Amino acid sequence: MRIDILTLFPEMFTGVLSSSIVGKASDKGLVQFRVRNFREYAVNKHGQVDDYPYGGGAGMVLRPEPIFAAVENLAVDSEKPPRVLLMCPQGERYTQQKAEELAAEEHLVIICGHYEGYDERIREHLITDEISIGDFVLTGGELPAMTVIDSVIRLLPGALGNENSAVSDSFSTGLLEHPHYTRPAEFRGWGVPDVLLSGHHANIEAWRKKQSVKRTMERRPELLKGIERDPAWKKIVEAVERDASEKP
Structure with missing residues (x-):
C-alpha cells in the first residue's frame, strides 16, 4: 500500500509514521508514506493556498488549484486512480468497517484541510470519500488523518504480531470486544x-x-x-x- 498525505504541517507526522505498529509496517515494506506540503502547489510566489469566501463570511477557504495539482501529481505514477480521502467534520462517520474497506486499497491520498473549509469543487470533482472521526471540530485534518492511517495499517497482513488480533477487535464483529485478563490469577x-x-x-x-x-x-x-x-x-x-x- 502507498499512502500520500497532503498537509500544511508535515512535521506533525514525523513521530506517528515512524513509531509503533505504523513504523514497523513501514520498515517491513508493507506500506510506503509520502508526506507533501501542498503549499508547494500554491497559486503564487507567496505560497497562498487560501482566500476569502465569495459572498463574505468569517474565515478563509482552501483554494482548489493547489489541492487539485497536488493530487494529480501524486496520481501520475499510479496504475489506477487512488482513493482520495478528505478529512472533514461534514463527512461520513468513520467506522471499523470503513477501515477494512480502505485497507484493501493500493493507494490512498489523504487531504488534511485547515481554515474555514474547502472550496466546494474539491468535494464535487476530486475526492472519493469524505471522512469524519466524530461530531466535533478540530483545528485541522492532521489528527483525523493519523487516526485513519493507524486503523488501516494495523489491518494489513503482517502488520500485527498476531494475525488474529485485528479479527477480534471491537467493532470488527459489529460488537464491542469481550473483557481480557492476564496474570496474576x-x-x-x-x-x-x-x-x-x-x-x-x-x-x-x-x-x-x-x-x-x-x-x-x-x-x-x-x-x-x-x-x-x-x-x-x-x-x-x-x-x-x-x-x-x-x-x-
Whole structure:
C-alpha cells in the first residue's frame, strides 16, 4: 500500500509514521508514506493556498488549484486512480468497517484541510470519500488523518504480531470486544473468571461471545441491531437478556 498525505504541517507526522505498529509496517515494506506540503502547489510566489469566501463570511477557504495539482501529481505514477480521502467534520462517520474497506486499497491520498473549509469543487470533482472521526471540530485534518492511517495499517497482513488480533477487535464483529485478563490469577482479592482458567476452548469462546454481547448491550446497544439477524447471535442476545431480567 502507498499512502500520500497532503498537509500544511508535515512535521506533525514525523513521530506517528515512524513509531509503533505504523513504523514497523513501514520498515517491513508493507506500506510506503509520502508526506507533501501542498503549499508547494500554491497559486503564487507567496505560497497562498487560501482566500476569502465569495459572498463574505468569517474565515478563509482552501483554494482548489493547489489541492487539485497536488493530487494529480501524486496520481501520475499510479496504475489506477487512488482513493482520495478528505478529512472533514461534514463527512461520513468513520467506522471499523470503513477501515477494512480502505485497507484493501493500493493507494490512498489523504487531504488534511485547515481554515474555514474547502472550496466546494474539491468535494464535487476530486475526492472519493469524505471522512469524519466524530461530531466535533478540530483545528485541522492532521489528527483525523493519523487516526485513519493507524486503523488501516494495523489491518494489513503482517502488520500485527498476531494475525488474529485485528479479527477480534471491537467493532470488527459489529460488537464491542469481550473483557481480557492476564496474570496474576488473583490480584488484591479480585480473581479471573474460572472459565478462562479451565482450558476448555469451546466454553471460553462461548463466554467471550456472551460477554461481548453483554458489554455492547450496556455501552452501545444500538450496535446489536446489526447482528440480531444472525440466528446464532440472536440466541446469545436472548440469553444475556434473560440473565439480566433474572437478577434481583
